[in-house]
Amino acid sequence: MKIIITVVGNDKVGIVAAVSKQLAELNVNITDMSQTLMHGSFTMMLMGEFTPEQTAFDTVQKALTELGKSIGVEIHTQRQELFDAIQKL
């Protein structure tokens, strides 16, 4: 299953490390990654892939949402197919 993870918040040390560590623990492989500072705001997008038989989507989403709260950023996790459906013919 492919997912898109977006992380938005105030920039500080360790956001990338915390998110990627959490993903590794969840057995989610990062297949693409982009990070920038927009208007002083830290914005990161990740594409992740995992086997739904091993890890449930809800578990990944919940873990990332909670991580976001603990480090003070907003983390959204969505399944990737939506973006293709909207943007591609």
Add this chain to the structure above:
Amino acid sequence: METKQIQDTIQMIEEEHLDIRTITMGISLLDCIDSDAKKACQRIYDKITNKAKDLVKVAEAIQREYGVPIVNKRISVTPIALVAAASASDSYVEYALTMDKAATDLGIDIIGGFSALVQKGYQTGDHKLINSLPEALESTERVCGSINVGSTKAGINMDAVREVGQVVKKIASVDPQKCMNLVAFCNAVEDNPFMAGAFHGVGEADCVINMGISGPGVVKRALERVKGEPFDVVAETIKKTAFKVTRVGQFVGQIASERLNVPFGIVDLSLAPTPARGDSVAEILEEIGLDSVGAPGTTAALAMLNDAVKKGGIMACSHVGGLSGAFIPVSEDAGMIKAVEADQLSIEKLEAMTAVCSVGLDMIAVPGDTTVETISGILADEAAIGMINNKTTAIRIIPATGKKVGDDINFGGLFGHAPVMKVSASQPTEFIARGGRIPAPIHAFKN
């Protein structure tokens, strides 16, 4: 990874109110008919609760996984006037209570189909259903009803037009808010996912999933980027935006259909506003260049908008259906409310607008002393527009009992409020008293 596209999509959902307005499961009740009303109601309850048992769960899971809000989970059923006709009971309130209980037990927002199709005449069940409407709507929370009074093929049933006026007044005398749950149509469609007018047509499959999308905010934002450009650019921008919005409906509908193991019916390409800021069709028209909706040019702007939405949406989904167009309900659109309050928008202008967009005079509050004949006359005018133009038209009118022009009726919460609008004092008394049927127009005979 296309980060720009991901950002655009997230912005459409989070900032521009892109959502799935409704996922509506259509369920046929034709196999629930019984001469014993009690048995029929039990079958109806069993069938609805069985077919739709996972609807809310699946919709919530899709919302969580894909991040697209699905605002309403609804059910439409076969018009009850047909289902109940075989039973001897004089009142069909019991059927409405059954629908309400099924919807409540399932966690469904609204259930539609307490309906009668009388465009050409009445069968046994139709009068009984229409007479049951005031009590049925009063004694239920989630039930919606509709009456189809005319069609391009059949003409307009003027007896039914009069009866609708009487029923609307009767409902309003007890609780004006309940008028929100009743709509009268000309050319009603059988696969409409939107309320109050959704019912499951007899030509439909046993059970289907229909989607109603929305996205006035997305269109408005896209138009902000083409300020001052000619109409060719405006229409092109709306088409591209409507395409994206419709793709969401198609995508979510497909997944829901697979997970529920129910065939996917249609996507209704409608721009459905809500009272929330930035979710308004009126604001789109103003973005096109009107000081206020209602200004000269409004009808042309709306015609272009409606057409461009259809052109953009039609390629984005496998089957288009329902009402498909821009809705212009007054109380559910902050921009419309503002225009009425500022005396920039009248019922007469709204009537002209309904000739070029979907549906009709929707969620309009009129003074409490508006007569039955006036309400029926307004319906006859709308029905005539629908009949002649081969399109769906409707009225959902709320006589604000005890209130006059300039007052405001509040529906509470998400339903917004409506300023009481002026109606002509001139009476169509003898016109409405005639009854009978206005014949179908000449262009109805295409065979």
